[in-house]
Amino acid sequence: MNDNLNVNIVMGIDIGGTGIKIALVNKKSGKITSKKVKIVTPNPSIPSSIIKLIHEQIEANESSGDVGCGFPGVVKEGTVKFVGNLDQEWVGLNVERELRKYTTSRVCVINDADAAALAEMQFGAGKQHNNSNGGVVLLLTLGTGIGSAIFINGQLLPNTEFGQIEMDGIVAEKNASTVVREQENLSWKKWAKRVNKYLNIMEMLLSPDLIIIGGGISSSPEKFIPFLDLKTNIVTAKLGNSAGIVGAALSVKST
Numbered sequence: 001m002n003d004n005l006n007v008n009i010v011m012g013i014d015i016g017g018t019g020i021k022i023a024l025v026n027k028k029s030g031k032i033t034s035k036k037v038k039i040v041t042p043n044p045s046i047p048s049s050i051i052k053l054i055h056e057q058i059e060a061n062e063s064s065g066d067v068g069c070g071f072p073g074v075v076k077e078g079t080v081k082f083v084g085n086l087d088q089e090w091v092g093l094n095v096e097r098e099l100r101k102y103t104t105s106r107v108c109v110i111n112d113a114d115a116a117a118l119a120e121m122q123f124g125a126g127k128q129h130n131n132s133n134g135g136v137v138l139l140l141t142l143g144t145g146i147g148s149a150i151f152i153n154g155q156l157l158p159n160t161e162f163g164q165i166e167m168d169g170i171v172a173e174k175n176a177s178t179v180v181r182e183q184e185n186l187s188w189k190k191w192a193k194r195v196n197k198y199l200n201i202m203e204m205l206l207s208p209d210l211i212i213i214g215g216g217i218s219s220s221p222e223k224f225i226p227f228l229d230l231k232t233n234i235v236t237a238k239l240g241n242s243a244g245i246v247g248a249a250l251s252v253k254s255t
């Protein structure tokens with residue numbers, strides 16, 4: 001049987017400043033059921049170029065047609081309100097409406113870190129906290145930028161932008177993201193020192209019960225976790241870099 005014709009199968013899309021990842025996801029199991037397509041984010045990262053790429057992928061797939069998309073910025077009711085690491089032409093665009101042109105099924109667009117947190121709370125590192133007594137879970141993605149998501153007693157508080165707080169005179173994501181480590185050729189230790197400072201600020205402001213680190217870096221916890229000094233329990237995303245795709249797919253049913 002072609003599992004992709006199953007009604008639980010949703011296309012999950014994770015738009016990032018560096019790459020776009022797309023796969024089919026079984027929203028009942030949280031598992032990816034197709035090959036993961038990875039495309040380098042076009043430059044300039046304008047809506048028409050990225051939407052064209054997504055359109056091609058939607059056409060190429062036989063699924064239930066539902067599409068969930070994580071976007072690296074503030075998204076309210078499908079419309080982009082803020083974007084840090086993509087072209088500013090996105091601001092004001094209703095991305096849900098744009099994607100609906102290519103499918104008759106449901107489409108949902110949410111912030112990418114919120115998407116990753118949906119997946120981690122349901123299927124990954126936050127599972128034990130995904131209930132009405134679950135406390136405060138902070139998920140941070142360290143990638144091209146710093147994405148943030150907060151769950152409070154099992155409920156998402158959407159569109160937090162804690163990567164935008166100021167640290168040492170600059171926006172935190174320009175100081176401690178994975179891309180900054182690469183650009184400045186920082187040793188893991190030096191970079192972890194910055195991440196630790198950032199996490200200490202988050203800890204002081206939010207008193208989380210659990211911190212989950214997502215993004216590509218989540219596959220290499222040994223490189224930076226030993227250098228961190230925090231009071232809060234900190235873990236890496238169980239679904240790794242796929243959390244964004246899986247959560248994007250899950251967002252279709254949770255809205």
Ligand code: BGC
Pocket residue numbers: 016017071072073074082083084085111112113141143144145146147148161163173
């Ligand atoms: C954006 C966030 C996003 C993060 C990770 C930041 O530049 O402002 O909305 O979650 O990047 O992609």
